[in-house]
Amino acid sequence: MKGLLLVVMIIFMLTISNINPFHSSTNLAVAVNNEMIMSNATVLSTDDIKDQLKQLEGWTEKDGKLHREFQFNSFVEAFGFMSSVALVAESMGHHPEWCNVYNRVTIDLTSHDAGGITNKDLELAQKANELANK
Numbered sequence: 001m002k003g004l005l006l007v008v009m010i011i012f013m014l015t016i017s018n019i020n021p022f023h024s025s026t027n028l029a030v031a032v033n034n035e036m037i038m039s040n041a042t043v044l045s046t047d048d049i050k051d052q053l054k055q056l057e058g059w060t061e062k063d064g065k066l067h068r069e070f071q072f073n074s075f076v077e078a079f080g081f082m083s084s085v086a087l088v089a090e091s092m093g094h095h096p097e098w099c100n101v102y103n104r105v106t107i108d109l110t111s112h113d114a115g116g117i118t119n120k121d122l123e124l125a126q127k128a129n130e131l132a133n134k
């Protein structure tokens with residue numbers, strides 16, 4: 001009887017102290033999940049960006065953002081490129097800062113939520129290059 005009372009007391013103490021052994025796995029899962037979400041939005045180091053830019057034709061880092069200027073044969077081609085990039089950006093939930101003057105499109109990429117350049121920016125830059133070369 002005393003043993004049962006002790007077990008009940010321990011469970012009660014753990015419950016009110018928020019150390020709940022039955023849900024810790026859920027808490028851990030949430031923590032891991034948050035880390036996974038955050039890992040997508042992790043700001044890259046200068047060295048990492050330099051390394052990645054070697055495989056990213058035409059892109060540079062300018063004012064803390066990925067930067068590239070595209071030139072097309074016409075305004076219509078430039079606008080078509082922008083339309084394609086816009087659809088990709090929307091599907092990613094990640095959007096460019098850009099400007100269009102006649103047949104030229106200037107794109108700057110940064111992750112506003114994260115406060116710097118992340119893998120999402122590299123991904124969108126690569127996809128923009130693929131669309132420009134189509």
Ligand SMILES: C[C@H](O)[C@H](O)[C@H]1CNC2=NC(N)=NC(=O)C2=N1
Binds near residue numbers: 093095111112
């Ligand atoms: C709610 C919405 O998905 C977020 O605000 C997205 C939208 N597009 C975005 N685009 C960019 N470049 N950075 C962001 O942090 C960002 N956040």
